[in-house]
Structures are given as C-alpha cells and as structure tokens.
Amino acid sequence: MKTSRTEIIRSATDIIAFSGIDKLTMQSLAEDLGINKASIYHWFRSKEEILEAVFAEGHKALMAKGFRLELDGDAETVLSRIALKWTEIFSDDSLLPYLRVIFSLRYSDKRAEEEVSALSLMLKSQVGVIMNALGANDEFLASLFSSLLLVHLESILDGNDEDLEKDAAAFASILTKKKEA
Numbered sequence: 183m184k185t186s187r188t189e190i191i192r193s194a195t196d197i198i199a200f201s202g203i204d205k206l207t208m209q210s211l212a213e214d215l216g217i218n219k220a221s222i223y224h225w226f227r228s229k230e231e232i233l234e235a236v237f238a239e240g241h242k243a244l245m246a247k248g249f250r251l252e253l254d255g256d257a258e259t260v261l262s263r264i265a266l267k268w269t270e271i272f273s274d275d276s277l278l279p280y281l282r283v284i285f286s287l288r289y290s291d292k293r294a295e296e297e298v299s300a301l302s303l304m305l306k307s308q309v310g311v312i313m314n315a316l317g318a319n320d321e322f323l324a325s326l327f328s329s330l331l332l333v334h335l336e337s338i339l340d341g342n343d344e345d346l347e348k349d350a351a352a353f354a355s356i357l358t359k360k361k362e363a
Contacts, residue, residue, distance in 0.1 A: 185217050186225075187225045188239075189215060190215065190225055190226065190232065191232070191235045191236055191239050192279075193214045193215050194233075194235075195236050195239075195280055197210060197211065197214060198283045198287070199278070199279035199280070199286070200279070202286070203291075207229070208222055211232070233291075241297060243276065243280060244277060244301075247271050247274070247277065251311060251312065253311075256358075257316050258350070258354035260315070260354075261350040264312060265331065265334075265347050265349070265350035268331055268335055269335070269347075272335045273338055278339070281339055282339050284297045285336060305331055306324070306325075309328045310324050313327075313357075323356070330353065
C-alpha cells in the first residue's frame with residue numbers, strides 16, 4: 183500500500199493532537215498508517231521534518247478558512263457573528279487536530295507559540311475593529327471580549343461545547359448600556 187505525504191502529515195497531526203507529542207515516533211506513525219517505517223522515510227528524513235510539515239500544512243489550512251468581518255447590524259448581531267465564525271473555525275473537524283496541536287505545544291515549541299500568538303492577535307485585532315465600528319473605543323472592553331473569546335475557543339479544543347453566542351449577546355448588552363450612559 184502506497185502512502186502519501188498528506189496521509190503521513192494527517193496521521194502525525196492526529197497522534198500529537200490526541201495522544202501527545204511524546205507518542206509521535208516513526209514506529210507509531212507507521213503502525214497508525216499500517217505501513218513499514220521505510221515508507222515514511224521515502225517522504226521525510228526525520229521526526230523534525232514531519233513536525234515542520236505539520237505546522238506548514240496546518241497553517242495553510244487554517245488561513246484558508248478566512249477571517250472576514252461583517253460589520254453591519256447592531257452590537258449583538260455583530261458580536262454574535264464573530265463569536266459564531268470563530269466557533270466554526272475551532273469546531274471544524276479538519277482543523278481541530280491542528281488547533282489542538284498548536285495549543286498543546288505552545289509552551290514547548292516556538293512554532294506552536296507563534297501560531298497561537300498569531301491567532302490571538304488576529305482575534306484581538308478583529309475585536310478592536312468591531313469595537314471601533316460599534317462606536318465603543320474602549321481598550322479594556324475590547325481586551326475583555328477578546329479574552330472571553332479565547333477562553334471559549336480553548337474550551338472547544340478540550341471538548342466542551344460552550345455557549346459563546348449567549349456570552350456575546352450579554353457583552354453586546356453591556357456595550358449598548360455603556361454607549362447610552
């Protein structure tokens with residue numbers, strides 16, 4: 183049976199995401215794929231090279247999802263929309279293993295740390311743009327909502343189904359009251 187580079191990367195991502203980085207070996211990868219180790223060496227020279235491919239391919243897949251903002255509507259609609267979009271990204275079965283990899287390795291692998299930082303920055307930037315569009319130029323509230331989103335998104339990676347839209351609606355209510363005051 184011939185195994186493709188993509189299958190090896192997908193399998194390596196799954197092993198790291200669901201069993202941990204320590205469980206990723208050439209042998210465990212070969213067993214998971216039902217092939218011999220020599221077949222893996224046809225595509226990759228080392229575990230490190232496989233990890234590089236995991237990060238490169240995961241990043242491409244993540245960026246392909248798009249992070250477009252729609253700013254029309256009231257505060258509740260706009261905040262709920264961003265919450266739903268990010269929830270969809272973090273709940274996407276094709277991205278979930280990669281997201282679990284980068285969040286689980288963010289304190290021990292520079293590439294994972296950079297990827298999580300980039301996602302966090304992207305989310306914070308989007309929240310900042312949304313807050314400005316809603317006329318709520320309050321850095322504290324923007325930071326608070328960004329933190330709320332990140333906590334919810336990480337809980338999704340742990341298998342908890344959080345009601346982020348409900349929290350976004352509650353946060354929109356706070357913004358509306360603040361603007362009226």
